[in-house]
Amino acid sequence: MPSWLPSIPYPPAQAEGYWSPITSTLDWCEENYYSTPYAAEIVNTLTNLIFPYLAIKGCFNCYSQGHDRVFFVAFVGYLIVGLGSFAFHATLKYPMQLVDELGMIYTTCLMFWATFEYRRPPPIPLLLGVFSVSLSLFITGYYHYLQDPTFHQNAYAILTAIVLFRSMYVMEVNLRPYFRRRHQMHVKVLQSNLMDERERAEERRKDERDRSILVRMWFMILVGLSIFLGGFAIWTLDNKYCLTLRSWRRALGLPWGVLLEGHGWWHLMTGTGAYFYIVWGIWLRHCLNGKQDEYELIWPSLFTTIPRVMRRERSMSGADGNARKTR
Structure with missing residues (x-):
């Protein structure tokens, strides 16, 4: 430890505490x-406070800005994940471990349903709902039977990847003008001769608007995924080099050794990355509904600052007035 860096020695670890004995399958x-x-x-307990902080902001944004209710529910699930993780790391009890880990699965299954059911005709949304609930129950039962954290981690990673790539596909196909035109080519051909110059200008404006939105999306x-994957990388290093990191922490002393708590960084970074994903989903849903303006x-x-999706302040009266003058 550098002599100029003020610190205090780490207290010794204790085998017993208020919540003893440890019953979780992970420590x-x-x-x-x-x-x-x-x-x-x-540290692993307190870093989970980012979840209620962002969840409350997200729920309030959904309520005040009129976003789809499924995203309000997603933020509630996000909150439960954070509170479950808080309780798990504070107690290292198996029931709290299940609240933490299965909350991640249930929230991801909800986003899976929201991603795949959009604009599907009945009864497909209902069938997808039944499938999502059945899948979450299967993962719950099988994980409780195995009690193998690797199964949970793989299930969560696969579900997250499916939802993410599906959302990217939907975003590109429905918003990028090139793909949208190919999808609606027969309609465009029929209408091309009937469009006046003002309508063509409006089409060009919408194309430019959607290209700009795609760049920002x-x-x-990329920012959200980089934060999330960065947290995963730190979590992996924390697991692999645990003994080395513990010796470094004790050499640094408190409070500086706290910065080497990799699992705490995992909470902060994956919590932020997950928040980014939900906000992106809100924005994408509005764009798919034709509400870009x-x-x-x-x-x-x-x-x-953290991103938020807000109602645009509209000042259409001036534009309408100008339109009337040209008539």
């Missing part, structure tokens, strides 16, 4: 009960 790299007898892993996806992404700063 992470952070040493147990070294800071307080009331939290088995204090892809940037948001009614809603916009508000994200003033990459590092100091």
